[in-house]
Amino acid sequence: MLDKTISGEISVSDMMGAIGRRARSAARQLATVPASQKDAALLAMAAALNAAIPAILEANGADVARAQESGASAAFIDRLTLNAARVVAMSEGLRTIAALPDPVGTTIAAWERPNGLAIERVRTPLGVIGVIYESRPNVTADAGALCLKAGNAVILRGGSDSAQSARAIHAALVAGLTVAGLPEDAIQIVPTTDRAAVGDMLKGLSGNLDVIVPRGGRSLVARVQDEARVPVFAHLEGLCHVYVDASADLSMAIDIVVNSKMRRTGICGAAETLLVDRAVAATHLVPILESLAQKGCQIRATxxxxxxxxxxxxxxxxxxxxxxxxxxxxxxxxxxxxxAIAHIERHSSHHTEAIVADDAAAVAAFMNGIDSAILLHNASTQFADGGEFGMGAEIGIATGKMHARGPVGVEQLTSFNYRVRGNGQTRP
Amino acid sequence: MLDKTISGEISVSDMMGAIGRRARSAARQLATVPASQKDAALLAMAAALNAAIPAILEANGADVARAQESGASAAFIDRLTLNAARVVAMSEGLRTIAALPDPVGTTIAAWERPNGLAIERVRTPLGVIGVIYESRPNVTADAGALCLKAGNAVILRGGSDSAQSARAIHAALVAGLTVAGLPEDAIQIVPTTDRAAVGDMLKGLSGNLDVIVPRGGRSLVARVQDEARVPVFAHLEGLCHVYVDASADLSMAIDIVVNSKMRRTGICGAAETLLVDRAVAATHLVPILESLAQKGCQIRATxxxxxxxxxxxxxxxxxxxxxxxxxxxxxxxxxxxxxAIAHIERHSSHHTEAIVADDAAAVAAFMNGIDSAILLHNASTQFADGGEFGMGAEIGIATGKMHARGPVGVEQLTSFNYRVRGNGQTRP
Known part of the structure; x- marks a missing residue:
């Protein structure tokens, strides 16, 4: 439904077109803004978030009450609910992003040609990023900040369940942008929950949207992948495997399997399938399964x-x-x-897989033979996370193979171009 | 029309599905093949091409005769026509690609985390690449070889005008694959000119096609971009600009403008628009335009x-x-x-732009202010070419901002994944 107070008589399509044009204009400005100004904005956004805790919690309370009335599940209510500590954590997240190095303008590669041309490949912003997400209110702050740090304008389109929370958070982000003298259109939020707005984003807003990041459940991601006319950073499910090789240390295998599965079961890096080398079924299998069962894990087995x-x-x-x-x-x-490789290649979602082994040849075969975004040796699949990788923060884990793969952090939200310096060269 | 001798009773869709599955299977094998074996195949393909010159020229003669009967333009006939020298040049192109370093398995970045996890980002093949092209027969050899070098399987779909030439070239490539013990499905050619085959490719062959590279005119690229359900390396037009700043050396400016426009007018890196700083209109403009006119260039001016x-x-x-x-x-x-920046951002296709200037501030503003794939200082736009960049060969110049941008060579035809090595780490 269109929000009449904001859009008046304007059609959704006209409104989205205007949002796209304003985003492109902001992106042009952001592309040449110094790191210090972006970081000042991020710190001001963090301060504004803290100052707005009462307003954010009031808005969130309204969202939660509506969800409760509609009979939403406890897990859903938990994801939706904010408290002061959660807002402070969001604010700390922005400070962490401010402290990261600025990727824009860094030289990725440089070489010289025999004719004297000096070629550099330099990181540039992607431009305008669209983020389509569901009920987690913190995505508003995380995605807005990551896109800004990489010099991009962002158009946020959250779920209707968290609409009031998202707007309250967005107001704080805009306040921070203004303090630092950056265009407020750098971070826009779609002011309607009309699904036609998503359709317009998927069509690319007349060339004013460079990439779409869907963050949410399988059906959202599938719709975006199917209908998008612009590139998508696909975040599909994490059907992650742990393989215990005959050469594995048993006690390490138990620790890694239990942690991979049970530390947090609801994240995309949680293990879903355990494969054990038949050669050590007699010695390794039962102790591992007993440990899982003791932690309350249900076993479904051949x-x-x-x-x-x-x-x-x-x-x-x-x-x-x-x-x-x-x-x-x-x-x-x-x-x-x-x-293990054959099973994984048949069933994996190409997100994350781990091998527990001592045998270097088995490890090399696993690393070279599996086409997943993240492969781990003797470590838990739950490390599949931008923060754990040292990227500071992530917008998600991409399972596609183009441009970004694995954790999508600030660096993955950039493009690059070539800068060639000569002294009058012409091509023969 | 479906080629009955090859497809028998099979529908185009079933045939394309089978091609996709065979390509995926070949891609799995290619992913772990050593560089030496791929290079041996490329050299054997080069030898087979030379040995097949009579057969290729005979097939090409039939294509050319059909094109002449249908009243094709002289330029079209020229692009289509092969002779022994052109086949030898294709063959030399394969040897050049064989001599390039193998990108697969190289470490792009490596770092260690405080918890002892060692993280590497390693190049991997993309998987299966679809190349949809028009009448240039050499694309068959170039694209096939570049994809193979990067460890990818490729599905080639050439234009109907060059179908016989493409098949004769393809036969030589397959002969080379076989000599080196690689699967012949590594390089497949679609054996029908039915447009439904392209439609199937655009839908992604049930997940067995990872990226599509359209090489051809604007309408082909536009159709692919509009309909593709898989990522596309867009190669749009090159609306390239040369800007002559007030600080430019006049004689250098003349050389660069004339070379950018007139060396070869038909390539995407050819300049289409000249912008001259109003401050030096009186001194620089006329000598530059006179030099262009002397070379036979028509001037369309404000x-x-x-x-x-x-x-x-x-x-x-x-x-x-x-x-x-x-x-x-x-x-x-x-x-x-x-x-200049304002004009270029409004009109450019974001391919290649050049500035002729001595003033470092003007150059920096140009480099940072324009969002095109290639920016040159004091050099001709005609250097926008993978070979000139030292990439050995290219499949085209990408104008998109995702994954590949600028010349698409062997390295741009790869993806990457993360390989994380621990000694029993679990996540707290």
Whole structure:
């Protein structure tokens, strides 16, 4: 429904067109702004967020009340609900981003040609980024700040459930932009929950939108991928595997499997499938599964696994293609690393996979043979996170293979161009 | 029309599905093949091309005869026609690609985290690349070889006008693959000119196509961009500008403008618009335009330019948005580098722009203020070429900002993933 107080008589399409043009204009300005000015804005945004805690919590209270009336689940209400500590955490997130190095203008590569031409590949902003997300209010601050740091203008389109929270957070971001003398159109929020606005974004706003980042559930991402006429940083599910090789240290394997699955079950880097080398089924399988079961994990296993570990349910074929995001794991035996690679290539969402092994040849085969964004050796899949990678913050984990792959941080929100310096060269 | 001898009763869609599955399977094998084997294949392909010169010229003769019967233009016939020297040049191109370093497996970045995790970003193949092109037969060899070098399988879909030539060239490439023990499905050619095959490719062949590279005219690229459900390396037109600043050396400016426009007028890096700083209109404009006119270039200019240089036609507004690809140039005066930037940002296709200047501040403003793939200082726009950049060969010049930008060579045909090595780390 169109918000009459903001849009008046204007159609959604006209409004979105204007938002796109203002974003492009802001992006042009941001492209040449010094790092110090962007960082000043980020710090002012952080201060404004803290100052606006009462207003943000009041807006959030209205969103939460509406969600409760509509019978939303407890998990949904939890994701939606803010408190002072959560707003302060958002604010700290902005300070962290301010402290990161500015990627814009850095030289990625430089070389000289025999004719004397000096060629540099230099990072540039992407331009205008559209972020389409669901009910998590913190995305408003995180995505706005990351895009700004990389010199981009951003158009935020949040879910209707968190609309009032998002607007209150957005007001604080704009206040910070203004303090630092940056255009307030650098971070815009779509002031309507009409789905036609998303359709306009997917069409690219007449060339004024350079990339779309969908952050949300499978159906949102699928719609965006299917309909977008502009590039998309796809964030699909994380159907992540842990493979325990015959050469694995058992105690390390237990720690890594339990952490990969159970530390937090609801994140995309949580393991969903355990593969154990058939050669060590007799020694490694049961202790690992017992540890998982003790932590409250439900085991869904193949018949040969169940023959060794009775306290498990039978896995249906679909289990090996399911991202549970819950305390459930599917388990199978495989024939060494080659068997693990074959299983993973068939079932993985190409997000994150881990091998526990001591054998260097098995590790090399795993690293070279699997086409996933993140491959780990002797470490938990839950490290699949921009912060854990040292990127400071991330807008998500991309599972596509183009441009950004894995954690999408500030650097991944840039493009590059070539700058060639000569002294009069012409081409023969 | 479906080629019955190859496809029998199979529908185009079934045939394309099978091509996609075979390509994916070949891509999996290619991903772990050593550089030496890929290079051996490239050299064997080069030898096979030379050995097949009679067969290729016979097939090409049939294509050319058909084009002549249908009344194709002389320029079209020239692009289509092969001779022994042109085939040898293709073959030399393959040897050049064989001599390039293998990008796959190289470490792009590496760092260590405080918890001891060692993170590497490593180049990987993209997977399966679709190349949709028009009548230039050499694209078959160039694109096939570049994709192979980067460890990708490729599906080639050439124009119907060059179908027989493309098949003869393709046969030589497959012979080379076989000699080196690589799967012949690494380089497939679509054996039908039915347009439905292109539609299937644009839909992504059920996930078996990772990126599409359109190489051809504006309408082909526009159709691909509009309909593709997979990422596209857009190669749009090159509406390239040369700006002559007040600080430019006049004789250098003449050389660069004339070379940028007239060396070859039909390539995407040819200049289409000349902008001259109003401050030096009296001294610089006429000598530059006289040199262009002497080379046979038609001048289309604004009224204030025509007042200084009578031998020019009046430029209509559309002239400043036209890629002539011919001996025609549009000319305007601007107010210094700021005026040049404003004009270029309004009219450029974001391909390549050059500044001729001595003033470092003007150069810096130009480099930082224009969002084009290639920016040159005191050098001809005709250097916008992968070979001239030292990339060995290119599949085209990308004008998009995602993943690949500027010349698309072997390195741009790769993706990357993260490889994380620990010794038992779990996430707190």
């Amino acid at each position: 018949d040969e696994v169940r023959a060794l570990f009775a306290a498990s349910e039978r896995a249906e074929p679909v289990d090996f293609d399911t991202e549970y995001l819950d305390a459930i794991i599917s388990v199978a035996l495989v024939d060494g690393v080659a068997g | 009224d204030e330019v025509r007042a200084l240089f009578a031998a020019s036609e009046r430029a209509e507004p559309v002239d400043f948005d036209t890629e002539y690809l011919d001996a025609i140039i549009s000319v305007a005066l601007v107010d210094g580098v700021a005026g």
